[in-house]
Structure formats: structure tokens, C-alpha cells
Amino acid sequence: MSIDGTTTVFLAVLLVLAVTVLLAVLWPRVRVLARIALVVAVLLSLTSASLLELNRLTETYPSWDELAGSTAAPAPRVARPGHGRLESYQVPGPASGMNERMTVYLPAAYFTPEGAKLRFPVIEALHGYPGTPEAWVRRLNIVDHLDREIAAGRMAPTVVLLPHQTPDRLLDTECLNLPGKAQAETYVAQDVPDWARTHLRVRTDAAAWGLTGYSAGGYCAMNLALKHPDRYSAAASLSGYADPGIKVGDESEKTTNNIAWRLRHLPQPRVALWIGWAADDHGASRGSREVAGLVRPPLTVTTAVIPQGGHSHTTWRAMEAPAFDWLSAHLARPA
Structure with missing residues (x-):
């Protein structure tokens, strides 16, 4: 229980x-x-x-082990024939100093004789705050969504990484490097990709790497894609924001870590954004509309709005499959 x-x-x-x-x-x-x-x-x-x-x-503590501070690996999800598999790995971060467990979705094709010769595109899926990667699995049913979209051909077989974004469940990092605290941006955008390229059969080029996230994770996805276009080519935001909503400690929440500020004052990179929100989610819709309205070439944007659902798992489940399909269409294929 x-x-x-x-x-x-x-x-x-x-x-x-x-x-x-x-x-x-x-x-x-x-x-x-x-x-x-x-x-x-x-x-x-x-x-x-x-x-x-x-x-x-x-969703601060999804299990009793998390509450007790245990780093034990969760029980693996038993994969059905033709379906993807969830695995759990301990991912050290030599650059960030963080060391967290990460859940990884490996598509069914990863385990076939043909797939053994391939390297797969990658999407990093980022959770909200408070929250953990387990929310993607238990609340948003990410495995079923990915299995269905890949089986239908709307999405290429893709490895999906579900990293932790904070070493402390009560510390909101917004995937940023906090002075004197967690170096979450370095962990998510450098250590995690470096580990995946070494330990998994994935493509290493930026054209095959994307980001997605809901709520705070949506801000993370957009912000990291804009800051690191050499590492990611596309990002999808589900009810994300234009700013981190926290004090970083170096005032960067008003400038370089404020998406609206970046789009107004810095050259816009050649990446693609998908931005979705619910019309009755006033906070996220305001920030999402602001970001979308500031986009200029070579940056591109696709928007999606559902009429109601608020800032909730209901909204994110509705947008989840379209966001993954769009990302897959903008990422390089398995090769």
C-alpha cells in the first residue's frame, strides 16, 4: 500500500x-x-x-521508502510482449555533484534483433513541483501513452528519461543551478545525457534529443531547450510558465532564466517549441501565451489549447500523447 x-x-x-x-x-x-x-x-x-x-x-513522497530517504530501486515494471519496459538506474552526476535514481522507458523495439543494431532518439520528461518522476508513471500513465503512440506509428520508438530534478523533495530547483545549493540544470542537461549516451543505445546528436514537462517541468523544458540548443532540438511544455517562480539567488529569474526576457533580449535559437495549456488555467495560460507571442524565426512554435481542465493531471493526460507525437515528428529517427 x-x-x-x-x-x-x-x-x-x-x-x-x-x-x-x-x-x-x-x-x-x-x-x-x-x-x-x-x-x-x-x-x-x-x-x-x-x-x-x-x-x-x-506527490512529494510517492512511496514509504522515499519518505524514509531510501535510495533503493523501485520494483521493475513487467513488460508485456510488444510493449515498452521501465528500468531504474542510479545516475551519478560528476559535473553537478548530484546522484539520483532515474526511471527510463525503453521501447519494445529496443529489445528486438533489429533494434539491437539501432540507436534511438531520446526525450527527457520533467516533472512538476512538488512531485517526482513517479507521477509520470502512476498519474499520467506514460508507459501506456508511449506504447500506444509507437504502436500506431504516430511516434518513432524512443527512449524516454524520467530524471529527478532535485536532491531534496522539498527544494524547488526549477531545473536551475542554485548558488550554494543543487546544480539541477547541470545534472539534467549535462550529467543525465552524458550517462545515457554511455549506458544506453541512444543517438548522441542534438537532432535526436528533446524535452517535455508539465507545470514546473514545462518551464524547465522550454528554458533548457532555449539555453542549450547545441544539446536539444525541440521541447514540449504542458501548462508551463514564462518564469521559474522562485528566487534563484543571482537575480537570473528576472533575466537569463526568464523565458520571456530571453526571447526579448537574446538571439532566438533554431529549436522548435510545442506549448499547450488549458484555457481556464489562468497562470499557465498567461505565461504560455506570452512565450508563444514572442517567438521569432529561426525559433518556431506550435500551440495547443484545451477549453478546460485547469492546472491538473486531467489536462496533462489530455495533452500528453499529442505532445509526444509532435516531439517525435521533430526529432531524428532511430538509426
Whole structure:
């Protein structure tokens, strides 16, 4: 039973009700110290249930092991014939100093005799904050989406990397290098690709590398693509923002790490952007529209808007397959 599952929260709520009923029944029959103990038990159970529900909504800790700080690898997903497989690897970052576990989607073609001779394009999929890569698997059903789009021919067989963007689940990095703290940009844009090129059968050229992300991860995807056009050729943002929404520590959230500022003041690189949002998600739609409106050649942009869904997994599930299809169309094929 996972820490962020609805069953866990439901059982916690039942415990609150049981302790509350016990308090009401025993109140006239017990002494002061016992009453105090029962009140404390009610408060503790209520607090625990609230924290579990908050964790479920924010995806801060997807498992009990994560909460305990364990770095043990999650159980591998058993692949069905003709379907992709999820693997988990420990990925050290010699340049960034970070060392995180990373989930990797390997397409079914990766394991065929023909695929053994190929190197595959790569997409890095970035999560929101709070959140972990597990949200892509459990909340956004990324494996089913990728399997379906690849099987239908709308997407080429592609390796998809799901890296952590922070060494501390409560530290929001926005995939940036924070002075004196996590060097997340270096990890995501340098260490992770370097590791993948060494340990996986993937293409090494920028034409075969792309980024995607939802919420904060959408900002990450656009920002990293604009800053590193020598490493990525396309990026897709699902409800992303024009700015990081945090204080970086060097004021760069107002300049070089502000996408709108970059597009206004710096040469625009030859990369392609896909920007999607829900019309009723006022924060993300405002930032996404601003970014799209500032794009000039050789940078290109495709936009997609759904009428409602807000800033939610419902919206991101609706945009997920179109974003991956678009990315695949803009990336080099397996070769």
C-alpha cells in the first residue's frame, strides 16, 4: 500500500473517525489524564490524515521508502510482449555533484534483433513541483501513452528519461543551478545525457534529443531547450510558465532564466517549441501565451489549447500523447 494512494488516505480517515467515536464514548467514564490522551490521539490521527492527503495531492513522497530517504530501486515494471519496459538506474552526476535514481522507458523495439543494431532518439520528461518522476508513471500513465503512440506509428520508438530534478523533495530547483545549493540544470542537461549516451543505445546528436514537462517541468523544458540548443532540438511544455517562480539567488529569474526576457533580449535559437495549456488555467495560460507571442524565426512554435481542465493531471493526460507525437515528428529517427 503506497503512501500516496487513496486507500492509505481512506484508512487514515477511518482511524480519525474511530478515535473520535472512542473519545465520545469514553469521555464520561475516564479520568482527566485519559481524556487528555484521547484528545491527543484524535489530533494526531487528524494531522496524519491531513498530511497524507496533502502528500497525495502534491506527490512529494510517492512511496514509504522515499519518505524514509531510501535510495533503493523501485520494483521493475513487467513488460508485456510488444510493449515498452521501465528500468531504474542510479545516475551519478560528476559535473553537478548530484546522484539520483532515474526511471527510463525503453521501447519494445529496443529489445528486438533489429533494434539491437539501432540507436534511438531520446526525450527527457520533467516533472512538476512538488512531485517526482513517479507521477509520470502512476498519474499520467506514460508507459501506456508511449506504447500506444509507437504502436500506431504516430511516434518513432524512443527512449524516454524520467530524471529527478532535485536532491531534496522539498527544494524547488526549477531545473536551475542554485548558488550554494543543487546544480539541477547541470545534472539534467549535462550529467543525465552524458550517462545515457554511455549506458544506453541512444543517438548522441542534438537532432535526436528533446524535452517535455508539465507545470514546473514545462518551464524547465522550454528554458533548457532555449539555453542549450547545441544539446536539444525541440521541447514540449504542458501548462508551463514564462518564469521559474522562485528566487534563484543571482537575480537570473528576472533575466537569463526568464523565458520571456530571453526571447526579448537574446538571439532566438533554431529549436522548435510545442506549448499547450488549458484555457481556464489562468497562470499557465498567461505565461504560455506570452512565450508563444514572442517567438521569432529561426525559433518556431506550435500551440495547443484545451477549453478546460485547469492546472491538473486531467489536462496533462489530455495533452500528453499529442505532445509526444509532435516531439517525435521533430526529432531524428532511430538509426
